[in-house]
Amino acid sequence: MKIYDCIVIGAGVVGTSIFNKLTRIGKTCLLLDKASDVATGASKANSGIVHAGYDPKPESLKAKLNVRGNKLYPQICQRLGVKLNHCGALVVGNDLEKIESLHQRAKLNGVKTEIWGKQQIQNKVPCINDDINSALYAVDSYVVSPYLFTISLADEAILNGGEIALEEDLISVKKKDCFEITTKKGTYYSNHIINSAGAGYNDVAKILGTEQKPLEFRRGEYFVFDKTYNLDVPCTIFPLPSVVSKGILVTPTVDGNFLVGPTSDESDDCTKVTSKGLQKIKENVMTTIKGINFKKSIRQFSGIRVICGNDFVIEKSKLVDGVINLAGLCSPALTSAPAIAEMVLDLLGYENKELDNLKQIEPYVMFKDKPKDEQQKLLATDENYKNIVCKCEKITKGDILFALNRPLKVHSVDGVKRRTNAGMGGCQGGFCFPKVVENIAQENGIEFEKVLKENRGSEVAVGEIREVHHD
Amino acid sequence: MINTDVLVIGGGPAGMAAALSASENGSKVVLVERDNILGGILNQCIHNGFGLHYFHEELTGPEFAYRFRKLVEADKNITVYTNTLVTKIGEKFVEVMGALGNERINAKAIVLAMGCHERTAGNINLCGTRPMGVLTAGTVQKMVNIDGKIVGKDVVILGSGDIGLIMARRLTLEGAKVHMVLEINQTSSGLRRNIMQCLEDFDIPLLFSHTVFEVVGRDRVEGIYYGEVDENFKPIESTRKFLKCDTVVLSVGLVPEMAVANFVKTSNITNGAVVNEFYQTEKGWLFSCGNILHVHDLVDNVALEAKQAGKFASLYASNKLLASDNVLEVEHSKDFSYALPATIFAGQGNTEIKFRLKAKIIKKTIVAKCGDVILGKKFVLAGVPGEMMSITFDKSGANKKISLEIV
Numbered sequence: 001m002k003i004y005d006c007i008v009i010g011a012g013v014v015g016t017s018i019f020n021k022l023t024r025i026g027k028t029c030l031l032l033d034k035a036s037d038v039a040t041g042a043s044k045a046n047s048g049i050v051h052a053g054y055d056p057k058p059e060s061l062k063a064k065l066n067v068r069g070n071k072l073y074p075q076i077c078q079r080l081g082v083k084l085n086h087c088g089a090l091v092v093g094n095d096l097e098k099i100e101s102l103h104q105r106a107k108l109n110g111v112k113t114e115i116w117g118k119q120q121i122q123n124k125v126p127c128i129n130d131d132i133n134s135a136l137y138a139v140d141s142y143v144v145s146p147y148l149f150t151i152s153l154a155d156e157a158i159l160n161g162g163e164i165a166l167e168e169d170l171i172s173v174k175k176k177d178c179f180e181i182t183t184k185k186g187t188y189y190s191n192h193i194i195n196s197a198g199a200g201y202n203d204v205a206k207i208l209g210t211e212q213k214p215l216e217f218r219r220g221e222y223f224v225f226d227k228t229y230n231l232d233v234p235c236t237i238f239p240l241p242s243v244v245s246k247g248i249l250v251t252p253t254v255d256g257n258f259l260v261g262p263t264s265d266e267s268d269d270c271t272k273v274t275s276k277g278l279q280k281i282k283e284n285v286m287t288t289i290k291g292i293n294f295k296k297s298i299r300q301f302s303g304i305r306v307i308c309g310n311d312f313v314i315e316k317s318k319l320v321d322g323v324i325n326l327a328g329l330c331s332p333a334l335t336s337a338p339a340i341a342e343m344v345l346d347l348l349g350y351e352n353k354e355l356d357n358l359k360q361i362e363p364y365v366m367f368k369d370k371p372k373d374e375q376q377k378l379l380a381t382d383e384n385y386k387n388i389v390c391k392c393e394k395i396t397k398g399d400i401l402f403a404l405n406r407p408l409k410v411h412s413v414d415g416v417k418r419r420t421n422a423g424m425g426g427c428q429g430g431f432c433f434p435k436v437v438e439n440i441a442q443e444n445g446i447e448f449e450k451v452l453k454e455n456r457g458s459e460v461a462v463g464e465i466r467e468v469h470h471d
Numbered sequence: 472m473i474n475t476d477v478l479v480i481g482g483g484p485a486g487m488a489a490a491l492s493a494s495e496n497g498s499k500v501v502l503v504e505r506d507n508i509l510g511g512i513l514n515q516c517i518h519n520g521f522g523l524h525y526f527h528e529e530l531t532g533p534e535f536a537y538r539f540r541k542l543v544e545a546d547k548n549i550t551v552y553t554n555t556l557v558t559k560i561g562e563k564f565v566e567v568m569g570a571l572g573n574e575r576i577n578a579k580a581i582v583l584a585m586g587c588h589e590r591t592a593g594n595i596n597l598c599g600t601r602p603m604g605v606l607t608a609g610t611v612q613k614m615v616n617i618d619g620k621i622v623g624k625d626v627v628i629l630g631s632g633d634i635g636l637i638m639a640r641r642l643t644l645e646g647a648k649v650h651m652v653l654e655i656n657q658t659s660s661g662l663r664r665n666i667m668q669c670l671e672d673f674d675i676p677l678l679f680s681h682t683v684f685e686v687v688g689r690d691r692v693e694g695i696y697y698g699e700v701d702e703n704f705k706p707i708e709s710t711r712k713f714l715k716c717d718t719v720v721l722s723v724g725l726v727p728e729m730a731v732a733n734f735v736k737t738s739n740i741t742n743g744a745v746v747n748e749f750y751q752t753e754k755g756w757l758f759s760c761g762n763i764l765h766v767h768d769l770v771d772n773v774a775l776e777a778k779q780a781g782k783f784a785s786l787y788a789s790n791k792l793l794a795s796d797n798v799l800e801v802e803h804s805k806d807f808s809y810a811l812p813a814t815i816f817a818g819q820g821n822t823e824i825k826f827r828l829k830a831k832i833i834k835k836t837i838v839a840k841c842g843d844v845i846l847g848k849k850f851v852l853a854g855v856p857g858e859m860m861s862i863t864f865d866k867s868g869a870n871k872k873i874s875l876e877i878v
Contacts, residue, residue, distance in 0.1 A: 224593070228730045272600045272685070275706070299593035301601065368558075368568070379572045386570045388556045391505050392730065394568065426730055427588035430607045434614050449620055457690035458603035461620035462717075465645050 003178050004028045004163075004190040006348070009170070009204050011038040013150045013337045014329050015196035020153040021341035023162040024354045030188055031154070031164045032181075034200070036455050037415040038164070038408065039150035041198050043334070044418065045271060045303025046220070047251055047259060048146050049236055051332045052089060052138035054106030054113050061312045063109050065336035065343065070140060072338040080152040081363020082144065083254040089141030092121065092132045092288055093240035099136045102240075112139045127231055129290050141236055145254050146334050147418040148364060151408065158407035159359045167456060173208050175320065192348055196326045199269045199306050205325070210317040213308045213327040217269055220262025221277035221302040224253075226426055229296035233258040239288050248284040250292075255421060260285050260292065262303070273300045298428060305330040314340060316347055324348065361407070364419060368394040389439065390432040392425020397439060404443045411444050412452040413437060413460065433460075475501040475550070476788040477781070478565060478578035480557050483511020484770050485761025485777040486584035487539040492781030493582070494548040498788050501576055502543065503555040503567060509543060510536030511586055512609065513770065515616045518637055520664070524771035535770060560732050563756050579788035582780055583732055583744065583752075583759040587725035587766060589634075595723050597629075599686030599695075608634035608722040612641070621645055623718025627695055628652040629683050631659035631666070633768070635722020640669035642720075649673070650716060653681040653697055655704055658831065660724070660857040662768060683719060684711055692717050727763045740809040741765040747814040748822060749792060750780035758784045765811055765825070768859050776825075799841075799866075803875040805829065808856065810875050815866060822866045826875060831855050835877050837862055841869040 006022055008015045011033035022029040035041070050073050056062035077084040091102060099115060106113040114137045121128055121135050154164060168183040173193070181188045197204040202212050225231070239247040252258050263277040282294055308328025317323035324347055326340070333340070345352050367375060367385050378385045378398065385398035403419040404410060413429075413436050416422060422436055423429030429436070437460050441448045449461035477493040479486045482504025490502040508514065513521070516532025523529055526538065543549055554570035564577045589607040597605070604623055606614075612634060614620045626647050628635045631654040639649045652670060657679050659666055670677050684696040684706050698710035727743040729735070735752045736745045743764040744752040750760050760780035761773045786792040797817035801824060803810040810826040824839060832854045839847040839862055847864025854860060862875070 226730075228733050230733075270600065270689075273596075273598050274685075275596070275598050278596055278598075295594075297593060297596070298591065300596055372573070375573060386572065387507075387554060388505050388569050391556055394556065394558055396568075426726070426728075428591040428593055430589050430591060430610050433606075433610055434618055438618070448618060453603035453690075455690050459691075460603060461614065461618075461622055462624060463621050465615060465619050465621055 001189055004030045004188065006192040006194060007032060007179070007181060007188060007190040008194040008196060010195065010197035010200065011035070011154070011164070011166070012041050012043040012196065012198050013039060013146060013334055014326060014340050015194065016150045016153045016157070017337040017341040018194055018196065018344050019162055020157040021345060023157040023160040024358060025345065025350055025352065026355050027350065029157070029162050030190065031157070031162065032168045032170070032183070033166050034169055036167055036412050036452055037410055037418070038154045039147040039418070040454065042303050042305060043150050044147045045301055046146055046331070046334060047249060047262065048143050048253055049089070049251060049334070050084070050142035050144055051335045052106070052113070052141040053109050053111045053332070053335070054102055054136065054138050055241060056109065056332065057310070058105060058108040060310070061314060062332060062336070065312065065339040066332040067109055067111060068339035068342070069332070069336040073142060073144070073335070076338055077144065077149070080149070080156060080361060081365065082149050082152050085143045085252065085254050087141065087143055087235045087252055089138040089236035089238060090116070090121065090125065090135045091138070091238045091240060092128065092135040094131065094133050095240060096134050098240050099134050102136050106136070106138070113137060114139070124234060125237060127233070127289050127291060128237070129286070129288055132288065143236065143252055143254055151419060152361060152364065155407040156359075156361045159361055164408060170204065170207050175322070179322065192322050192324070194324045194326065194344060196329070198329065199304055201306065201327045208320055208323055210320050210323050211325055213313060213325075215327065216307040217267045218305045218307060218330070219265050219267035219271070219277070219302050220305060221273050221281065221300060222259050222261030223278070223281060223294065223297040224299040224301065225258050225260070226296050226298045227255070227257045228426065229257075229293070231258070231292065237288055239284075248281055250285060250289050255424070267304065269304055271302045271304055273302050277302070298426060312336070312340070314343055314347070364403070366399045366420060367396050389435045390420075390422035390425065392427055393421040395420050395422040395432075400436060400439045401443060404440065411440060411446070412454050412458075413440065414454040416440065473501060473574060473576045475499050475576065475578050477501075477580045477582065477784050478503070478576055479582045479584055479781070480565070481511065481584035481586060481763070482506070482509040482551065482553065483584065483586050483761070484513060484535070484539065484773050485586065485763070486511070486582070487543050488774040488777035489582045489584050489760055489781030489784065490549050491539070491542055491546060492778040493785040494546050496782050496785035498548065498785040500549045501552065501578065502549055503552045503557060503576070505554070505556045505569065507554050509540045509551065509553065515609070515612045516637075517616050518641070521770050524769065525774050557731055560757070579756065580784040581757050582784045583757065583763050584761050584777060585728040586762040587727050589721070590724040590726055592721060594726070595721070597683065597686060600688055602686070602688040602690055602692050604688065604692030604718045605686060606718070606720060608632065608638045608720050611638050611720050615641060615645065621647060623647060623692075625650060625716040626718040626720060627683070627697070627714060627716045628720045628722060630654060630721060630723035631661045631677060632722035632724060633661045633665050635720060636661045636665040636669040638720055638722070639675050640673060643673050643675070649675050650714060651675065652677045653683060654679050655682045655700055656680070658855060658857065662857065682706065686719060692719055695719060725762060725766045729763065732757070738809060741811070745813045746811065747798070748812050748816055749783040749794070750776070750812070751783065751787070756787065758787075765809070768857070772859065797870065799869055800872045801875070802872055804877065806832070806877045807875055815869070815873060817866070817870055819867050820865070821863055823861050823863045824875060825859060825861045827859055828854050828856050832877065838876055838878055839864050839873055840876060841871060841873050844868050846873065
């Protein structure tokens with residue numbers, strides 16, 4: 001019987017950061033999730049911004065963890081080989097008093113900001129609305145691929161001895177000498193449990209017998225624009241924040257396109273896109289940016305933020321000893337994730353001392369982005385790099401196979417898409433979808449129709465032709 | 472480094488026809504295709520109805536492609552590179568990746584013949600969730616006809632484009648229930664014969680002024696909310712209904728594959744390049760034809776157009792493309808959505824203008840005029856926006872703007 005030091009439930013960016021950190025200090029750890037991949041909830045559907053930290057209320061957990069997380073990102077991304085674009089962020093508006101107070105708040109949080117005038121803003125962002133006269137510029141604001149960051153953390157953790165169990169449905173948890181966690185697939189044992197189940201926090205808490213929290217779900221909808229659309233968005237642009245959210249922002253992605261969103265509407269746990277939400281984005285973005293052609297949008301998506309009061313909840317359970325509760329990890333949770341991992345270590349009483357002999361992953365760099373000499377080497381040794389799968393993103397079969405043979409096994413089309421970008425271009429997988437399915441089926445030794453788009457129940461086909469009959 | 476006279480990008484019907492024609496006119500031709508076989512989308516179009524105009528017999532898509540492929544393969548002046556993707560187009564050269572590795576191809580003239588991709592759920596801002604089961608018609612066609620897989624059992628088709636209509640029939644024959652085709656417009660952009668043979672013959676309802684309001688389902692499509700739209704295409708909420716289904720097939724139009732050539736001036740209507748009478752873009756060495764120029768209804772017309780473009784590219788490559796300095800702009804009245812080419816060179820001989828109507832017309836005459844002089848007339852018994860039309864006339868009388876009008 002293997003007893004893990006820790007079982008982390010919920011493989012979003014926070015759970016995976018904790019999982020990764022635990023393996024780095026030499027703890028045995030299992031990461032559990034009901035989905036077929038890591039980062040399939042809020043962690044895949046957000047703005048991808050590593051916030052500077054001018055916004056959260058000073059002294060709050062959000063402020064402390066945001067600022068600390070922001071400082072940790074460059075070194076972690078460098079270690080993982082994950083792109084981090086140091087693009088900066090502008091908070092624009094004409095209420096100079098509000099901008100001044102945000103500047104003061106930034107100072108209290110220890111965040112570097114500058115107050116900019118009209119000319120400076122227009123030099124940086126030519127497409128800024130002509131009415132905008134002032135802005136706060138946050139120097140150390142970045143963008144990252146939130147899913148590739150999470151995936152790389154998972155890959156690295158596995159390489160360093162961590163274990164992941166996906167497609168797991170939690171049935172019961174008993175506490176004897178240690179926790180006995182029973183799922184539909186098996187039983188696992190551990191000394192500690194971290195509940196980082198995000199939107200599923202209360203479902204897990206119920207089974208654990210720990211504190212239920214009043215959670216509020218907010219849906220944020222976004223537009224994604226085509227890379228070939230040449231509107232220059234050089235940095236993240238926020239309007240002055242409101243009470244409920246940071247407002248409709250425009251931000252570049254690390255992949256070279258840009259996003260506009262999110263809305264912030266009360267919702268259940270359903271990631272749907274609504275005509276109302278999209279309309280709201282179109283109307284509100286005009287106050288900051290002029291002349292966005294929404295016909296150049298290639299996709300709209302939504303993500304769910306889980307809110308629990310005004311601050312993050314990161315605490316030891318008072319009801320069940322050995323459980324850490326993580327609730328309400330909405331923005332800036334992506335930024336804070338590495339710092340939350342450190343804090344959880346502290347709550348568990350572990351010293352933050354990383355092992356010396358840790359392994360490093362090979363970064364996710366697609367063939368098209370590799371240096372010329374490396375490309376030549378691959379072309380000479382592997383025919384698969386001569387085989388085009390996704391023409392919009394220029395992804396080869398070699399890239400797909402690379403993604404399918406990583407420490408964290410992936411068997412869904414969307415999983416491959418998050419790792420390679422295959423299917424993220426103008427045709428949105430219209431041409432490459434069946435090819436990617438075929439590659440997954442071949443490489444993983446499963447039937448074509450059993451390949452998943454994302455989670456269980458999303459099989460890409462219902463059968464062979466001449467086999468299906470409608471009753 | 473590879474050098475050639477004419478480089479044709481895209482090995483579908485347009486590319487093959489352009490390559491053959493450039494070769495016939497004496498050029499050394501390189502044809503690059505991103506897939507591993509020539510033929511393009513024709514390879515998955517296993518229904519018949521192709522070739523009536525070009526080969527004077529009725530062929531299936533793969534048969535039509537096969538005939539062209541044999542001609543291309545037999546042509547010693549054409550070098551074909553399959554599995555080759557153009558990643559960049561520069562001044563008289565391209566960069567490719569794929570089977571050739573990282574290679575550069577220099578050419579005196581380049582022909583764009585990459586066709587289109589389908590408009591996506593994102594392009595039409597489709598609301599609701601993003602489960603498995605929302606697919607474009609061409610993707611479904613590939614999965615059914617090439618991979619031999621059935622994508623769903625209860626199907627709704629959004630948009631009445633030709634591929635959607637063809638797939639309504641195909642999926643029905645494979646045992647799926649196609650509940651309905653929803654068309655946001657008041658008329659279909661599909662061919663009349665396809666509406667009859669693919670929908671009416673199978674009792675599949677076609678609902679005009681209807682659209683999908685919302686897709687429902689977390690992992691797999693579980694149904695749709697649908698209903699009527701008003702004259703501004705806005706959903707009328709009071710008509711909202713639910714239908715259980717597991718698949719939504721999108722057939723909502725095509726987008727020319729101009730991403731790699733986005734430096735060229737394009738038309739806001741066709742989204743293809745702006746070309747002159749010679750299918751020449753503003754970059755003299757760059758030509759465009761087939762669906763990447765404007766979406767055609769019939770592959771036969773694609774091939775005929777590409778044949779012309781291939782000839783002009785060949786002439787350009789050998790410095791024999793002679794054009795008058797007198798460039799006549801082509802205009803059209805509000806009755807037309809577009810007319811192509813954008814300009815015609817003054818001179819002798821016949822010329823052709825292709826166009827689409829904005830609305831249906833019955834028993835009207837379309838004229839090409841230059842000032843008050845009528846250059847050509849065409850009587851139309853019944854014309855619809857879904858059908859590309861053309862008018863051919865002697866241009867020798869033209870010395871200024873040519874305009875298309877309905878009289």
